[in-house]
Amino acid sequence: MIFVIPASAVVIILVVLVLMCMCRKKKTPTHIEGVPPSPILSTSSSISEESIKMKKKKFTYSEVTKMTNNFQTALGEGGFGIVYHGYLNGSEEVAVKVLSQSSSQGYKHFKAEVELLLRVHHINLVSLVGYCDERGHLALIYEYMSNVDLKHHLSGKHDISVLKWSTRLRIALDAALGLEYLHIGCRPSMVHRDVKSTNILLDQQLTAKIADFGLSRSFQLGDESHISTVVAGTPGYLDPEYYRTGRLAEMSDVYSFGIVLLEILTNQRVIDQNREKPHITEWVAFVLNRGDIARIMDPSLRGDYDSTSVWKALELAMSxxxxxxxxxxxxxxxxxGLKECLTSENLMRSKKQDVDSDSSLEMTINFDTNVFPSAR
Known part of the structure; x- marks a missing residue:
């Protein structure tokens, strides 16, 4: 028996088939949007081979030995290991941080720093030139920062000139721009976790760049505004709320930055058991209650600053x-806030220069009048 299907039924069947095909296509997208980069601390035992091929920044241990002239000149030492001065291709200066066997940070933090710096780029973050990961020899090669770090300049122990207040504000602004990039310019967002004056490096023009990303953590897509993590950081700079709860957020970096800003203002130790109040925030609040801003400010500045910009910076640091x-x-x-401070300071400088210029002109006129005889 032959069944005859009405034409209208055929049309209906074709429409259903077309709709089914369209639905399947929608369920299989051709590209993925909004997927974050792989987390900093991945589970693989070595740096991703894809990153190595893309960036071409892996050096052999023999190359590291050559660029440092067999580790001849040490620039400093931290928790990771010793930092050596070196030359890449015989001309480009670099800083080479070599992991020591007794390092308290170890391979996990080494790997975290490499993977972060391979994917973030900002003028106020120290750039990674390359790294070495060869048979237990671990090293990080950075751009060379000729003016060491902020703490070094504030200490006044190395026969270096005192940083002017306007220069200090620019350094603080540079560091803030670097942190802002980590917090909102990166995807996923980053928290540095170890913001302090020794991790703010200065180049030849005193441009500030944030360094040492071994403790940094990222917020993956779908996280809340914080993550729970093992508490890490430097005593004195460590956010007390983060220390108490273990809940890490961008605001933990903001707290640490506030401590750095207080250092810039006061040139005081962050923790000093010989003060009336050991922690710098407590000491500043204690002195502020007496209304003695002159005692708060770094005496090496000799009062050469605009009081309005100082008060704004102090209020910002404490907040x-x-x-x-x-x-x-x-x-x-x-x-x-820091831009407002700089504007206020620069305006004061400009007015002072105008006054000095007027005074100089008046002296010249008086001098000319006295030298030449009056008309008879």
């Missing part, structure tokens, strides 16, 4: 170091 993260500004707000 960053607020014990409650909800009352702290974000890094974008910090940047706006």
């Amino acid at each position: 960053c170091a607020n014990p409650s993260s909800q009352r702290r500004p974000n890094m974008s707000q910090v940047i706006s």
Whole structure:
């Protein structure tokens, strides 16, 4: 028996088939959007081979030995190991950080720093030139920062000139821009976790760049505004709320930055058991209650600063170091505040130059009048 299907039924069947095909295509996208890069601390035992091929920044141990002239000149030492001065291709200066066998940070932090710096680029972050990961020999090769770090300049122990207040503000602004990039310019967002004056390096023009990303952590897509993690950082700079709860967020970096800003203002130790109040935030608050801003400011500045910009910077620093993260500004707000401080300071400088210029002109006129005889 032959069944005859009406034409209308055929049309209906064709429409259903077309719709089914369209639905299947929608379920299989041709590209993925919004997927974050792989987390910093991946589970593989070595740096991703794909990253190596793309970046071409892996050096052999013999190349590291050659660029440092057999580790001849040490620049300093940290938790990771000793940092050596070196030359790449015989001309480009570099800093080579070599992992020591007794390092408290170890391979995990070495790997974290490499994977982060391979994918982030900003003028206020120290750039990674390359790395070595060969048979237990681990090293990180950075751009060379000829003016060492902020702490070095504030110490005044090395016969270096005192940093002017306007220069200090520019350094603080540079560091804030670097942190803002980590917090909102990266995908996923980054938290540095070890912001301090020794991790703010200065180049030949005193441009500040944030360094040492071994403790950095990322927020993956779908995370809340914080993650729970093992507490890490440097005593004195460590966010008390993060220390108490283990809940890490961008505001933890803001707290640490506030402590750095207080260092810039006061040139005081972050923790000093010989002070009335050991921690720098407590000491500043104690002195502020007496209204003695002159005692707070670094005496090496000899009062050469605009009081308005100083008060703004002091207020900003204390708000960053607020014990409650909800009352702290974000890094974008910090940047706006520092720009206001710089504007105020530069305006004062400009007015002072105008006054000095007028005084110089008046002296010249008086001098000319006295030298030449009056008309008879």
